[in-house]
Amino acid sequence: MPDTQISAIICTHNRDTYLGAAIDSLLSQDFVGDFDVIVVDNGSSDRTRSVVEQRVSDSRLKYVFEPTLGLSVARNTGAKVASGEILAYLDDDAVACQHWLQVLYYAYQNNPKLAIAGGKVSLLWSDGMQPPQWLSSGLAANLGAYDLGDSVVCIDKPGLTPRGLNYSIKRNFLKEIGGFDPHLGRVGTKLLSNEELQMTEIALQQGWQVAYLPDAHVFHHVAPERLNHSWFLNRGWWQGISECYREQIAGIAITEQLRRGSERFLRGIYKALKHISDPAERFDKLVYAYGQIGYLNAAIQGLKITK
Numbered sequence: 001m002p003d004t005q006i007s008a009i010i011c012t013h014n015r016d017t018y019l020g021a022a023i024d025s026l027l028s029q030d031f032v033g034d035f036d037v038i039v040v041d042n043g044s045s046d047r048t049r050s051v052v053e054q055r056v057s058d059s060r061l062k063y064v065f066e067p068t069l070g071l072s073v074a075r076n077t078g079a080k081v082a083s084g085e086i087l088a089y090l091d092d093d094a095v096a097c098q099h100w101l102q103v104l105y106y107a108y109q110n111n112p113k114l115a116i117a118g119g120k121v122s123l124l125w126s127d128g129m130q131p132p133q134w135l136s137s138g139l140a141a142n143l144g145a146y147d148l149g150d151s152v153v154c155i156d157k158p159g160l161t162p163r164g165l166n167y168s169i170k171r172n173f174l175k176e177i178g179g180f181d182p183h184l185g186r187v188g189t190k191l192l193s194n195e196e197l198q199m200t201e202i203a204l205q206q207g208w209q210v211a212y213l214p215d216a217h218v219f220h221h222v223a224p225e226r227l228n229h230s231w232f233l234n235r236g237w238w239q240g241i242s243e244c245y246r247e248q249i250a251g252i253a254i255t256e257q258l259r260r261g262s263e264r265f266l267r268g269i270y271k272a273l274k275h276i277s278d279p280a281e282r283f284d285k286l287v288y289a290y291g292q293i294g295y296l297n298a299a300i301q302g303l304k305i306t307k
Contacts, residue, residue: 005033006105006168007082011040011074012092016047018221019092023051026090027058031101038081041065042074071164072180072195079174087174091144091165093221095124103216104168115173115208116155116199118162119216121146126224134229136280139287142235144220148212155210161200162210166218169199177202183245198246229283236287240294248302257299265292 008026012019019039026037037060041048052063066077079087086108090096100119107117121144125131131140146163155161162168174180177199184195200210225231240261247257268289275281 003034004036004083006031006035006086006088006101007078007084008035008037008088008090008096008101009040009075009078009082010038010090010092011042011071011078012044012048013042013069013074014044014046014048015092016044016051018094019048019051020054021095022090022092023055023061025095025098026101027055027061028098029096029101030098031105033105035101036060036062036083038062038064038078040074040078040081042071043067043069070182072182072184076179076182079171079179082171085171086168087171088168089164089166090218091220093223094121094144094165095219095221096166097215097217097219100166100216100218103213107211107213107216108168108170111209111211113207113209114211115170115203116162116168116196117211117213117216118146118167119213119218120148121163121166122217122219124219124221126222129222129224129227132227134279134283135227136284138284139232139280142232142239143222143226148214150214152214153212155200155212156204158197158200158204160212161196162212164196165220166216167196168216173203173208181249183249184242198249201250232283232287233290236291237294240291240296241298243291244295244298244302254299254302257302258296261292261296261299265289265296268292 010022023037023039039052041063055061062081064077064081066074075089086105088101088104104117108114123140123143123145144163144165180195181198184198203210244257268285272282272285272289275285
């Protein structure tokens with residue numbers, strides 16, 4: 001497709017239950033130009049290929065198998081196969097609104113300095129599911145929730161970067177920086193992250209712009225198995241490890257990391273005790289403190305390697 005303006009990419013690993021709805025939401029986009037949809041099967045052992053083959057009559061849909069596990073690896077593979085100059089990534093358990101691609105594409109057309117853009121993410125709860133009392137708004141972000149309001153926002157802080165489940169990037173910027181870093185991003189059951197945060201840091205340092213586009217709306221399924229304390233603690237642990245890796249890549253000294261991690265852990269415990277009567281805020285701060293143990297563990301492992 002030489003005239004393809006934008007490419008939608010789904011990187012998937014054993015999510016055949018949700019994948020069909022994600023693909024269908026892309027094939028039904030009201031985009032006025034040409035686009036393609038790439039499904040990168042990242043080592044799945046379920047019915048992923050079958051789900052895609054049920055839809056291959058649509059010539060815009062492409063399937064590629066990537067055996068090396070890792071979300072960043074899969075994203076880079078999708079970028080190589082895609083035809084568009086704008087790459088739009090949708091999670092395999094998400095559903096995009098009908099004008100998702102159009103909103104993203106117009107943003108890049110109207111701003112040549114835009115390198116990264118993403119939109120609002122609302123949570124989709126299964127029938128009978130309700131948010132538990134111990135789920136804070138901060139922890140809801142771990143489920144994918146992302147809402148900076150109903151106006152376009154120019155992102156100037158990496159921590160506010162668009163979520164990877166609703167994420168787009170300019171191809172030439174991605175190529176210029178060497179693609180997504182395979183040391184960051186989810187790998188199988190290892191909930192590594194921070195690859196989008198790193199991308200935003202690089203983009204801002206190089207004078208590019210990053211945007212939040214509320215009308216590029218995506219809805220994210222909440223898997224029932226995630227609604228327990230242990231999942232969030234595990235997610236916090238890997239968040240700490242991800243932050244440690246990202247800082248090491250940026251050149252932060254391990255001794256400085258040990259100081260930071262210790263201070264953050266104590267701060268988390270203090271705030272958990274401060275909110276002892278509030279189940280949501282108390283658990284939020286405990287997850288944060290537990291994440292700092294993961295951070296410190298990764299820093300100590302790095303210290304051992306350097307000795």
